[in-house]
Amino acid sequence: MPEKERKRSSWIVNIVLAVICLVWLIPTLGLFISSFRPATEILQTGWWTVFPHRTWETVEQIQLPKDLDLRKPVEVNGRTYTNEELRAGIEIEDGRRLIWENPRERLLNVQERGWGMNTSFTLENYKSVLTGKEYEIAQPDGGVRLEKGSNLSRSFWNTLAVSIPGTVIPILIASFAAYAFAWMPFPGRKLIFVTMIALLVVPLQVALIPVLKDYTALGLNGSLLGIWLAHTAFGLPLITYFMYNYISQLPGEIFESAYLDGASNFTIFTRLVLPLSVPALASIGIFQFLWVWNDYLVALVFIGSQPDVQVLSMRIADLVGSRGSDWHLLTAAAFISMFMPLMVFFFLQKYFVRGLLGGSIKG
Amino acid sequence: MNKLAFRGFSIRLVFLSILVPTANLVLHGLIFLFFKHIDLHPLLAAALAVLWGVVGIYFVYLSLNWVVEQYPQHLRQKMLPFVFVGPAVLILGWLLVFPTLRTLYLSFLDAQSVNFVGLSNYVAVFTDRLLVTALRNNLLWVVFGATSCVALGLLIAILADRSSYERLAKTIIFMPMAISFVAAGVIWKFIYYYQPGDEQVGLLNAIVVALGGEPQAWTSLLQPWNNLFLIVILIWMQTGFAMVIFSAAIKGVPGELLEAARVDGAGEIRIFFQIIIPYIKGTILAVTTTIVVFTLKIFDVVMVMTGGQYDTEVVATQFYRQFFMYRNFGYGSTLAIVLLIAVIPIIIFNLRQFRRQGGV
Numbered sequence: 273m274p275e276k277e278r279k280r281s282s283w284i285v286n287i288v289l290a291v292i293c294l295v296w297l298i299p300t301l302g303l304f305i306s307s308f309r310p311a312t313e314i315l316q317t318g319w320w321t322v323f324p325h326r327t328w329e330t331v332e333q334i335q336l337p338k339d340l341d342l343r344k345p346v347e348v349n350g351r352t353y354t355n356e357e358l359r360a361g362i363e364i365e366d367g368r369r370l371i372w373e374n375p376r377e378r379l380l381n382v383q384e385r386g387w388g389m390n391t392s393f394t395l396e397n398y399k400s401v402l403t404g405k406e407y408e409i410a411q412p413d414g415g416v417r418l419e420k421g422s423n424l425s426r427s428f429w430n431t432l433a434v435s436i437p438g439t440v441i442p443i444l445i446a447s448f449a450a451y452a453f454a455w456m457p458f459p460g461r462k463l464i465f466v467t468m469i470a471l472l473v474v475p476l477q478v479a480l481i482p483v484l485k486d487y488t489a490l491g492l493n494g495s496l497l498g499i500w501l502a503h504t505a506f507g508l509p510l511i512t513y514f515m516y517n518y519i520s521q522l523p524g525e526i527f528e529s530a531y532l533d534g535a536s537n538f539t540i541f542t543r544l545v546l547p548l549s550v551p552a553l554a555s556i557g558i559f560q561f562l563w564v565w566n567d568y569l570v571a572l573v574f575i576g577s578q579p580d581v582q583v584l585s586m587r588i589a590d591l592v593g594s595r596g597s598d599w600h601l602l603t604a605a606a607f608i609s610m611f612m613p614l615m616v617f618f619f620l621q622k623y624f625v626r627g628l629l630g631g632s633i634k635g
Numbered sequence: 636m637n638k639l640a641f642r643g644f645s646i647r648l649v650f651l652s653i654l655v656p657t658a659n660l661v662l663h664g665l666i667f668l669f670f671k672h673i674d675l676h677p678l679l680a681a682a683l684a685v686l687w688g689v690v691g692i693y694f695v696y697l698s699l700n701w702v703v704e705q706y707p708q709h710l711r712q713k714m715l716p717f718v719f720v721g722p723a724v725l726i727l728g729w730l731l732v733f734p735t736l737r738t739l740y741l742s743f744l745d746a747q748s749v750n751f752v753g754l755s756n757y758v759a760v761f762t763d764r765l766l767v768t769a770l771r772n773n774l775l776w777v778v779f780g781a782t783s784c785v786a787l788g789l790l791i792a793i794l795a796d797r798s799s800y801e802r803l804a805k806t807i808i809f810m811p812m813a814i815s816f817v818a819a820g821v822i823w824k825f826i827y828y829y830q831p832g833d834e835q836v837g838l839l840n841a842i843v844v845a846l847g848g849e850p851q852a853w854t855s856l857l858q859p860w861n862n863l864f865l866i867v868i869l870i871w872m873q874t875g876f877a878m879v880i881f882s883a884a885i886k887g888v889p890g891e892l893l894e895a896a897r898v899d900g901a902g903e904i905r906i907f908f909q910i911i912i913p914y915i916k917g918t919i920l921a922v923t924t925t926i927v928v929f930t931l932k933i934f935d936v937v938m939v940m941t942g943g944q945y946d947t948e949v950v951a952t953q954f955y956r957q958f959f960m961y962r963n964f965g966y967g968s969t970l971a972i973v974l975l976i977a978v979i980p981i982i983i984f985n986l987r988q989f990r991r992q993g994g995v
Contacts, residue, residue, distance in 0.1 A: 282797065282798070282799065285794050285797045285798050286798050286799060286800070288794060289791070289794045289795060289798045289800075289804050292791060292794070292804075292808070293803075293804050293807045293808065296807050296808050296810075296811070296871065297807055298838070299811075299822045299823060299826055299871065300810070300811070300822060302822070302825060302826065302838060303821065303822045303825060306825065314836065315830070315836060316834060316836070317834070317836065318835070318836045318837075318838065318841050319836070319838075320838070320841075425677075426677045429677045429678050429680075429681040430677070430681065432681055432685070433680070433681035433682075433684040433685055436685045436688070436689065437684065437685055437687075437688025437689055437692075438688075440688065440689045440692065441688055441689075441692045444692050444693065444696070445692065445722050445723050445726065446723060448696060448719040448720070448722070448723070449719060449720045449722075449723035449724075451719060452716045452719035452720045453720070456715065456716040456719065457716075458713075458716035458717065458720070461716075464720065464724060466986065466989070467727075467732070468727070469985055469986055469989050470982050470985070470986060471727065471731055471732070472982075472985055473928050473978045473981050473982055473985065474731065474735065474975060474978065474982070475928075475931065475932045475951075475971070475974040475975060475978060476731075476932075477932065477951060477954055477970075477971040477974055478734065478735045478738045478739075478971040478972065478974065478975050479730060479731050479734035479735060479738070480734075480958070480971070481734075481737075481738055481741060481958060481964060481967055481968055481971070482733070482734035482737035482738060482741070483730050483734050486729075491671070495667065495670070495671060496670065496684050496688070497663075497667050497670075500688055501726065501730060502730060504726055504730075505726050505727060505729070505730030505731050506730075506731070508723055508726060508727055508731075509727070509731075512723060536700075536704065537715050537719075538696075538697075538700040538704075538715075541719075562813060565815070566814065566815030566816065566817075566818075567815075568815065568816065568817050568934070568935040568938070568939075569934050569935065569951075569955075572955075573955075573959075585815055585817040585818075585935075588817050588818065588821065589817050589820075589935075589938065589939050592817075592820065592821060592824065592939055593942070596824075597828075597830075599825060599828075599836075602821050602824075602825070603821065603825065605821075606817075606818040606821035606822065607818075609814075609815060609817070609818050610813075610814045610815070610818045613813040613814050613815070614810070614813060614814065616813065617810060617812075617813035621806070624813070625809075625879055
């Protein structure tokens, strides 16, 4: 390829791509910055004001007489302004402006234009989201009871308790099945496997109503076991397919010689197949883990209103509904829920991409 | 003598074959009840639950395998595959295959699942205003969302391929893929945030105000355009997926082919449309179907952003509403079946693809 041409197309390409990347990054950046800003400031100034920008800074304050009538023009330093002008801010000489600090107190700001940035950051948001606020509740007998408000740390542990077995169980079950499909002849093998493929893209909504009925009858509703089983079922077709593709490509000779040496299929599976499949297990494992961690619908249906087992996604969705403009809480909570996926993403990106390439058709 | 021994042996086997699965069931049932009725510290409960889930599933297989190993060799060979496949088949049958059939059946019954109503639920889905809105919006999601994801993904993959910071760019575009739709909902709700007055802290409204416009309540009052503002979230999240796969496919286009075209004087744009796109056609099709399937089931975004209000309802949220709020199992099931019908062509495509590759 002619070197010159490549270079020329390159800088346009680089700039266009940089703009796209910036657009992609800004939403997350806004959330991240906001989660560290004090509650009062989030609603008063945009998060972008933490970067240097032109702004009005108060250089002087003027205390007008308290009994001043605001319906008449106000006189300041020999000039008169109306109340409306002072409310919106009015420019005076040499780039300064006058604006009310507090009209009721008759306190006036003189401001100058300059560079400024909002640098007040706090960890308070994370603290109150993670530990909950403490409330003092007066008892009828006159005493005071300390009550902790809702906090996210419990649902963080719940999410882990759902996600880890919700990943390990389906992967183990699927790997056993994949091994059987790949290396053990048995009647009905083809039919079962074809069914599995057909189930790959079946929307899980078609199963929810009947499964919920069964769960209610068995008391599995709102329990960890119930949600593990649900995630197992909804993940199984894809994981089995993914693991089958990998396990069936493993060299059969080693299984054969191990078998001739007297190893049972179970031993071959646990001692040979699983260790050899670690790359595939990591890829699909990350995929399933993120799937379960990020899931909202399955949790919403099968955990429902049980507060003891609620997971992060449900709690955050609740917060959005109940405290829709408490952005200091929402941003911190959202970032807590993103922490785990982002860690997985940045440190295990290679496996994640591989899982994605193979596992792009989840039902 | 021999016969007697054999009988004793087979009685023991039958006994074991019943005892071990039952013991498993009882054991895990007891653990289940333990967790249900005993209040532990959340952290301890989580740790114990993880231990139970992970170790438990292994011991299920271990014990079942042990039972099979007690059988004589020729029987063992026949039984073992079913121990390996059995749990998968049972779970899929119980929680996916059988429920699908039951949902199909429920879709022909009325709201309380008592009387047979024929096709009237299906008629309602295509005539009731709320349900039709859901269908229309889902169509919007598929048409605008999926198309934009594929087009943008392709564009960014090409750009990244020719840029000098490919890895970084791909990581940035791909990152939203890892987070949940609920968290993405919070992120974008903040961008679209509207508050009365001059000071706008939502990015979009701040830009509009800076350009001299009026701030808007983007996701609620701007009907029907509010749907597009929700679809942007899908595009933000899923473009990375398309891009990663296209990027891998573009790297597979043979260099000589591009070289030859350049020698013949073809411009980059012509090369893109006449060589690269035809070459990765199969990948484009696969990515498109994947994103379409994903988009058909879209639920979390709408639920978090608007709760389905302001005419933003989609099939999956309407399904949830019918099911949990109106308790109309007939409509709920029918909507689920409509989703299923929408993916049937893709199921057939997958099966064909599988047969072409040689099957099991």
